[in-house]
Amino acid sequence: TSTLEKLPPVSVHAPEFVRNVIGEIVAGRGDKLPVSQIPVDGTWPSGTSAWEKRNLALEIPVWDAELCIYCGKCPFVCPHSAIRSKVFPEALVKDAPSTFKHVLVKGKEFQKDEHISYQVAPEDCTGCGLCVEICPAVDKKNPSRKALNMAPQPPLREQERENWDFFLTLPEYDREQLRFNTLKGAMIAQPLFEASGACVGCGETPYIRLATQLFGDRMLIANATGCSSIYGGNLPTTPYTTNKEGRGPTWNNSLFEDTAEFGLGFRLSIDRQAATASHLMTGLKNQIGEQLVQDILNADQTTEPGIFRQRERLEEVKKCIKGINSEDARNLESVIDALAKKSVWIFGGDGWAYDIGSSGLDHVIASGRNVNILVMDTxxxxxxxxxxxxxxxxxxxxxxxxxxxxxxxxxxxxxxxxxxxxxxxxxxxxxxxxxxxxxxxxxxxxxxxxxxxxxxxxxxxxxxxxxxxxxxxxxxxxxxxxxxxxxxxxxxxxxxxxxxxxxxxxxxxxxxxxxxxxxxxxxxxxxxxxxxxxxxxxxxxxxxxxxxxxxxxxxxxxx
Ligand code: SF4
Ligand code: SF4
Ligand code: SF4
CATH class of the missing domain: 3.40.50.970 (Thiamin diphosphate (ThDP)-binding fold, Pyr/PP domains)
Structure with a gap:
C-alpha cells in the first residue's frame, strides 16, 4: 500500500560504470558482480560520492537572492560542499529552469553583466543547518528570516535537483580573476572534495574542502588512517574529484605510524624528478630552444597565474620533444610535469599527529622540506x-x-x-x-x-x-x-x-x-x-x- 519507492543506490544519470558496478556495490550486491566488470588494471573513477544522492536531509536551505549580501560564508562552513556559488554572464541563464535563482553581483572584480547564484544540492545536503546559522543577512522586517532559511526537502527535491543540474552546467569562473583573499571570491572556486560520507555537520571536512578550492588542481595528499581516510576513500565511492581539465588532488592513504614520512616521500620524489627534468631539458636546449628552457627553469610559480604559464610552457616542450628520437627525450617526457609546482599535503587527526605518528611528524618538520601538514584536531x-x-x-x-x-x-x-x-x-x-x-x-x-x-x-x-x-x-x-x-x-x-x-x-x-x-x-x-x-x-x-x-x-x- 506504500506510495513510496526505494531510491536507486546512485543517480540514474550517473555514468554507466557508476550505475552498473559502483551502484551495485553501494546496494550491497557487490558479490554478485562478475569479475569481468572490474577494471583489470585496478583503476577506479574519482568524484563518485556525488552520484550517491543520499537524500539525508529532512530540511534544506532555501536561498533568498534579495536578502543575500554575497559574503561567501555559507559555502565556507558547509561540511558537504552542498551549497556553492558561481558567477556567470547573465546571458547564460536564459534557458535556466524557471525557479533557478540568481542576482546581479556587485563588486569591482566582476563584469557589469555578471550574476551570482548560491545553489544547494538538495540530495547531497545533509540538513545540518550550519549555512543558515552562519548567514549574517537578516530580514529587517522579519528578523526570524535570513538570506538562507531551512524548508522541508521532499517538496523541493525535484525542483532543486533540476536547478542544481543546471548550476553544474554553468562554467567555472576564471581563477585568475578571482580574489582569493576574500571569502566571497575564494568560495566561487570549485571544490574538488564533495558529498563526503562524513557525519552530518562534521567539523573536519570544511578544512579539506577549502584546501581543494585553493590548491586542488596541484595537490598530492598523504592521508593518515582515521576519519579523514574513511570519508576520503570510502570505496566504492570517493569524494575527491577533478576539474574540467581533469586535474584534481592525488589522494593516498597510509598507516597511522608513517603518514608524515609517506608525504615527505612525495616531496622528495617530486624534487628529484624536477632536478632530473631540469638536467635533461638543459641537455636538449638546442632542440627545445634556449629561451624556453631558461623561462621554465627561472619561472616564478608563487602565484596561480605563474603556475598556469609554467604548465603552458611545459606543454610546448612536450610537443617539441615528441619528434626527438632519443632516450633523453623519452626520459624527459616521463618527469617533465614535476617542473610545474605541486602542493604536497599531509592530512590526519590528532591520534596520528599527537600520538602514533608524532615522531614521524617531528622528523618531517625538522627536515625543512616544503610540505603542508593539516591536523584536524577532534x-x-x-x-x-x-x-x-x-x-x-x-x-x-x-x-x-x-x-x-x-x-x-x-x-x-x-x-x-x-x-x-x-x-x-x-x-x-x-x-x-x-x-x-x-x-x-x-x-x-x-x-x-x-x-x-x-x-x-x-x-x-x-x-x-x-x-x-x-x-x-x-x-x-x-x-x-x-x-x-x-x-x-x-x-x-x-x-x-x-x-x-x-x-x-x-x-x-x-x-x-x-x-x-x-x-x-x-x-x-x-x-x-x-x-x-x-x-x-x-x-x-x-x-x-x-x-x-x-x-x-x-x-x-x-x-
Ligand atoms: S544544511 Fe549543511 S549540508 Fe546542507 S547546504 Fe547547509 S551547510 Fe551544507
Ligand atoms: S551566508 Fe547568507 S548572506 Fe552570505 S552568501 Fe550565504 S546566503 Fe548570502
Ligand atoms: S571527525 Fe569523524 S566522527 Fe567526528 S564528526 Fe567528523 S566524520 Fe564524524
Whole structure:
C-alpha cells in the first residue's frame, strides 16, 4: 500500500560504470558482480560520492537572492560542499529552469553583466543547518528570516535537483580573476572534495574542502588512517574529484605510524624528478630552444597565474620533444610535469599527529622540506570509538580516561614553533573564517614545512553538530582554543613571527565545558574531581594565553 519507492543506490544519470558496478556495490550486491566488470588494471573513477544522492536531509536551505549580501560564508562552513556559488554572464541563464535563482553581483572584480547564484544540492545536503546559522543577512522586517532559511526537502527535491543540474552546467569562473583573499571570491572556486560520507555537520571536512578550492588542481595528499581516510576513500565511492581539465588532488592513504614520512616521500620524489627534468631539458636546449628552457627553469610559480604559464610552457616542450628520437627525450617526457609546482599535503587527526605518528611528524618538520601538514584536531580518536589522545583536554572523559583526563593536552603548536623555521597556525573555521583562509594560503606559500592545527568539532564531543559553529566560538572565547599564526618569514622583515588571532579569554572555561558531554559527564558522577580538574584547566588556559601573548609582544626589530 506504500506510495513510496526505494531510491536507486546512485543517480540514474550517473555514468554507466557508476550505475552498473559502483551502484551495485553501494546496494550491497557487490558479490554478485562478475569479475569481468572490474577494471583489470585496478583503476577506479574519482568524484563518485556525488552520484550517491543520499537524500539525508529532512530540511534544506532555501536561498533568498534579495536578502543575500554575497559574503561567501555559507559555502565556507558547509561540511558537504552542498551549497556553492558561481558567477556567470547573465546571458547564460536564459534557458535556466524557471525557479533557478540568481542576482546581479556587485563588486569591482566582476563584469557589469555578471550574476551570482548560491545553489544547494538538495540530495547531497545533509540538513545540518550550519549555512543558515552562519548567514549574517537578516530580514529587517522579519528578523526570524535570513538570506538562507531551512524548508522541508521532499517538496523541493525535484525542483532543486533540476536547478542544481543546471548550476553544474554553468562554467567555472576564471581563477585568475578571482580574489582569493576574500571569502566571497575564494568560495566561487570549485571544490574538488564533495558529498563526503562524513557525519552530518562534521567539523573536519570544511578544512579539506577549502584546501581543494585553493590548491586542488596541484595537490598530492598523504592521508593518515582515521576519519579523514574513511570519508576520503570510502570505496566504492570517493569524494575527491577533478576539474574540467581533469586535474584534481592525488589522494593516498597510509598507516597511522608513517603518514608524515609517506608525504615527505612525495616531496622528495617530486624534487628529484624536477632536478632530473631540469638536467635533461638543459641537455636538449638546442632542440627545445634556449629561451624556453631558461623561462621554465627561472619561472616564478608563487602565484596561480605563474603556475598556469609554467604548465603552458611545459606543454610546448612536450610537443617539441615528441619528434626527438632519443632516450633523453623519452626520459624527459616521463618527469617533465614535476617542473610545474605541486602542493604536497599531509592530512590526519590528532591520534596520528599527537600520538602514533608524532615522531614521524617531528622528523618531517625538522627536515625543512616544503610540505603542508593539516591536523584536524577532534581532541580524541574519533573513528575508532573515542579513545583518549595526547590532544584530549584535561577533564574530558574518553576511553582510557574514564575518570577524566588528569593532565593537560600537549601543545603541538608550541613544539613546532620552537624550531623557528616551521610555519604554524592554530585555526577554527567557525570562529575566524578569514584568518583560517589566510592561514591556508600562508602555509601553502611558505617554502618550508607548515603545520595547520584545525579545531574540529565532532560527534565524539557529545554535542549536536548543528551547534558546531557555536562550539568553536565558545572554545576560542573561553581560551580553550587560542588562535594564532607563526610565520617565520616575518622575522626577515624585523617583525614578530607570532600573530594572535584571538583575544584574551572573555568567557569562563566552564561556559564552554558545560555544553559538551565529554566534560559534563564527570560533573555527574564525580563532581568534586570534575571541579578540581576544571579549576586546573581554567588556570592552564589563562597561563597558556598569557604565554602566547608575551611571545607575540617580543620586539624583533633589532637583529
Ligand atoms: S544544511 Fe549543511 S549540508 Fe546542507 S547546504 Fe547547509 S551547510 Fe551544507
Ligand atoms: S551566508 Fe547568507 S548572506 Fe552570505 S552568501 Fe550565504 S546566503 Fe548570502
Ligand atoms: S566522527 Fe567526528 S571527525 Fe569523524 S566524520 Fe564524524 S564528526 Fe567528523
Amino acid at each position: 581532541e580524541v580518536y574519533s573513528n575508532t570509538g573515542g579513545q583518549m589522545s595526547k590532544s584530549t583536554p584535561m577533564g574530558a572523559i574518553a576511553k582510557f580516561a574514564s575518570s577524566g583526563k588528569p593532565i593537560a593536552k600537549k601543545d603541538l603548536a608550541m613544539i613546532a614553533i620552537s624550531y623557528g623555521h616551521v610555519y604554524v597556525a592554530q585555526v577554527a573555521f567557525g570562529a575566524k573564517d578569514v584568518r583560517t583562509l589566510k592561514a591556508f594560503q600562508e602555509a601553502e606559500s611558505y617554502d618550508g614545512p607548515s603545520l595547520i592545527i584545525a579545531y574540529s568539532p565532532c560527534i565524539a564531543h557529545g554535542i549536536d553538530l548543528s551547534f558546531n559553529l557555536r562550539q568553536q566560538n565558545l572554545a576560542v572565547d573561553s581560551g580553550h582554543w587560542p588562535l594564532f599564526r607563526y610565520d617565520p618569514r616575518l622575522k626577515e622583515q624585523g617583525k614578530n613571527p607570532l600573530q594572535l588571532d584571538s583575544k584574551e579569554p572573555t568567557l569562563p572555561l566552564k561556559d564552554f565545558i558545560k555544553t559538551e558531554t565529554r566534560f559534563n559527564m564527570l560533573f555527574r558522577f564525580a563532581p568534586e574531581e570534575a571541579e578540581r580538574l576544571l579549576q586546573q584547566a581554567q588556570e592552564n588556559a589563562i597561563k597558556r594565553f598569557n604565554y602566547y601573548k608575551q611571545l607575540a609582544a617580543i620586539s624583533f626589530s633589532e637583529k
